[in-house]
Amino acid sequence: MIKKLNELIEKRNTVWEEQKAINDVVLKDNRKFTPEETEKWEKMDRDFEDLTSQIDEVRKEINRQEKVEQRNAFMKEAQTQAIKPSPENKNEEEGNKLPNLDYISEKYRGIFEEYRKQTNGKYSTREYADGYRQHLLGNSMEAQRALQADIDKSGGYLVTPEQFIARLIMELDNIVFVRNLATIISVPKAESVGAPALESDPADPVWTAEIKVGDEDSTMDFNKRSLTPQPLAKYIKVSETLIRKALLNVEDIVRQRLTYKFAVTEEYAFMRGNGAEQPLGVFTASSAGIGTGRDVSAGNTTTAIRADNLHNCLMTLKLQYRKNAVWVFHRDAIKQIRKLKTGDGDYIWRPGIASEKPDTILGKSYYESEYAPSTFESAAYVGIIGNFGQYWIVDALDMRIQVNPFSYMSTNQIAYFARKETDGMPIDENAFVRVKLA
Structure with a gap:
């Protein structure tokens, strides 16, 4: 390959x-x-x-x-670690043994270790996963017997097993580029997480002699901005014949379909979300995220991007942010940019010359998103550069799925209604600069 x-x-x-x-x-x-x-x-x-x-x-x-x-x-x-509960008592300690976490990427392993502690391993056992499989197959009686009181009496929603949500999040990372770059915080349930946002820079540091600690700094304020995972509801229909006959097990079929549904919705929200009971996107001008003071239009025309503007945008970032900054554009913007040259006659777009080297714009890699702005008119946003480590995403791990085997019986389909809770926002606007037309 x-x-x-x-x-x-x-x-x-x-x-x-x-x-x-x-x-x-x-x-x-x-x-x-x-x-x-x-x-x-x-x-x-x-x-x-x-x-x-x-x-x-x-x-x-x-x-x-x-x-x-x-x-x-x-x-x-x-x-080799599979546990077979004794027929006399399924709830023996052996039957509830937790599998190791080697299947989870190192990025999330510590998070799920904490998740197990906070949920007492309730959703991590093989027994729970087996009962959940019956739930997805529409075998509600078998699922209730296996899972007992874990089914939400108010609506038949059931918390997904650890393995399901862990793999879904890792697969979302592969599809939604922002997730690979952002700071991810996971919480067991949807609850508010305060995000410290730097409101003003610290004063110049004072050189201090040994023992002394210097003057107290009173110029650096942290304004608590609340990040609260917001519910995102999606549903899919899956052929019952596929579920019964496919080589993939039912969890993989449902997870892969839901991953795509959640992925396109999340990417749109991380780009353009308005922050009202949904993530706040990087292309939304907001005092709670990236204000208009981080917009740069100098050098552009009212209908086109120019090389001088992109250079201005890049150099507007301070060095500590510029070091790991990436561009985000729509493909229509990339078409324009590939024709642009610097004053020295060099093209600002450079192809990756090897399999591990990405294409770059002014030496910085870029990501293409269908949800980045693509309307080229006066004062419009058409791109952004930033250190996306300063974009925070909060995931609640108690994702729930309700199975409806009845509504689509005439078409031989089972409906799966899923609720996943996520929020996101830029926490330091200084880490971003938006490309704006004149």
Whole structure:
């Protein structure tokens, strides 16, 4: 797969060099593209985007294969640890033994260790997972017998097992790029988490001699902004025939479908959410998140991005934020940016020249989102650069699913209604700069 990836990257680099050659001629002659040049450019542009999509797919496939290998190792270990409760008493200590946490990525392992402590391991046992499987299959009586009082009497919603929510969150990380960059905080239940937001910079530090500690700083204020996981409800319909006959087990089928539903909704919210009972997005101007003082339009026209503006945006970030900053644009903005040059005649967009090297803009990697703004009109936002470690996401781990095997019986489908609770917001606006048109 690595060989195929490198071949695709090389092909795309060739297309890019040909595009640059056309663009350079047009810029040198100080004229517009001729119809023939436009046609040729647009064809190469389609080839470029097609190759980029193929590169992304191969990279995803490489990641998938790595995950399969990791899970195979986990499943082999899990099978050797499988606990079979005695027929006389399913609630023996042996039947409730907790599996190890090796299947969870290191990023979340500590979180789920704490989750087990706070829930007394209630949702982490193999017995609970087995009973939950019956719940997803629509076997409510078997599920109630296995899980007893764990079913929510008010609506039939049932807290998902640890393994289900852990894998769903890890798969969301792979789909929603913001999650890979943000600071993730997980709580057992939906409860408020105060996020310290720096309201003013500390004063200049004073050099102090040994023993002395210096003057007290009174200029740095932390304003508590409340982060509270907000409910996000989605439902899916799955063919009962698929559930009964598929090689995948029912948890995998339901989790994969729900992961996609949650992923597109979360990415939109992290980009454009208004903060009212939902995450506050980076493209929403707000005093609670990123204010208008972090918008930079100098250098742009009313309808197009210019290289000077992107350089201004980059250098507006302080060094400590600029070091790990990334760009976020819509694909339409990327099309514009790939034609831009610096004053020295260098293109500001650079292709990754190896499988592990990303494409860059002014030396910084970028992410493409369908939910980034793509309307090019006066005073519109068209991109952002920032250190997304200063975007906080809070997940409640007690995700719940209700199974409805009746409403879609005529189409042989089972409906799954899921409630996941998440919130997010920028906690330090100084870590971000929005690209704005003039």
